[in-house]
Amino acid sequence: MTKSSATKKEDVLREFRVREILDATCRVVARNGFQGATVERVAEEAEIAKGTVYLYFQNKDELFTAAVEQGIQNFTGQVRTQVTEALTPIEKLQRLIEVSLELSDTYRDFFKTLLLERNFLAASPNHPEAAHMLDLYLAHIHFIEEIIQDGVRVGVFRPHNVEASAFVLNEAIRGCFQQRALGLTARPVSEDASILLDLFFNGVLNQHQNHEEPVS
């Protein structure tokens, strides 16, 4: 019992250290990009020695993979939780966009490189880990897809290629992240969210003048 408790305490400590290092990794990558992020600098940022990093991670690749994965899971997990609370598909999508954009502020460091430098999704030379990353990404899109599908089922959304629209919506949100990360917009998050929602719901066509000549 005492022993089990002791083990647990060690585990907690270990987990805490792991988190600390992963957070430091995110900060360093956000500052220098994947390219310029060395284990030494991560250690410095975490205020530990380089060797210590290797007590918690096998190698550099595992460290960076874990950092990205933790970030994705944190993000999608929180979105999922908050969105699920909403009732109707429309409310859910509203929530989805709002929460996503809000979180982009919280996880600024993480997104700055995850989204701008997303090579982790591409062919990582000899790492099947990348495939798992892709799975996480696809799972999130699938989550969005189901919300929209629900909307179609109950009739608030018109029948259309749901797979595609889920994808487009996700890309649009990602695009907003990017604009923010690059400092290209000063719009408040809520405004971005409502613009996005409006576009996604209504499109850009002038419905009244749909097939007609413009008024001259």
Next chain:
Amino acid sequence: MTKSSATKKEDVLREFRVREILDATCRVVARNGFQGATVERVAEEAEIAKGTVYLYFQNKDELFTAAVEQGIQNFTGQVRTQVTEALTPIEKLQRLIEVSLELSDTYRDFFKTLLLERNFLAASPNHPEAAHMLDLYLAHIHFIEEIIQDGVRVGVFRPHNVEASAFVLNEAIRGCFQQRALGLTARPVSEDASILLDLFFNGVLNQHQNHEEPVS
């Protein structure tokens, strides 16, 4: 005269070599990512010695920057040319989407990494070149923006935040590139294009008065 002609010939030869090396760079990057792309491998791919690369480019960074820049300019240039031929804003957007997606096939190698590993837009440590890249990107979005703005002016598009919709459209297209690069879709390009167009024009809401036919 003879001398001037000789000089011209040398220039042409030089330009040819430069192109060859840049193309090789794209192929290598497509295969190994920016990370795994070394000057040695580029030289190998171009079937020249490593030293030769340095006869045409100051250093690795200049080489890679030039490769990306050439790619962006090729792409946006071709899109611009073809889109400008169309008359109405709707036709122009149709063209934009179609041509973009078609080109993604032509420039497959280039897009595979430009779009999946886009760190070149992010803070390149000590390179103001990155800013120029950003300019090219913004110019393209602005080009789209103007088409949509035209559409609003003549009344086919409803008044809305045009800056945002241009941006969203571009991101949606980029997303399609990505899906293709990752091999996540087997849809023909034309189908992707019409789905995208339909979504962008009409949104997903079920309009109360539906006299609509999907735009194709």
Next chain:
DNA sequence: CCATAATGACTGTACAGTCAGTCACATGAC
């Protein structure tokens, strides 16, 4: 006082960038 965590000097390696040397070809003299 032992066990475990942490350290940082050290090693090996990969790669950017250099440069002395080679080679292919052009020009011109005979």
Next chain:
DNA sequence: GTCATGTGACTGACTGTACAGTCATTATGG
């Protein structure tokens, strides 16, 4: 035609450096 000589494009072995990963040593706390 053929040899001599000049030119510069091209080469690849070499150098310096940055960095991943190791491990003998030291600190800590239970």
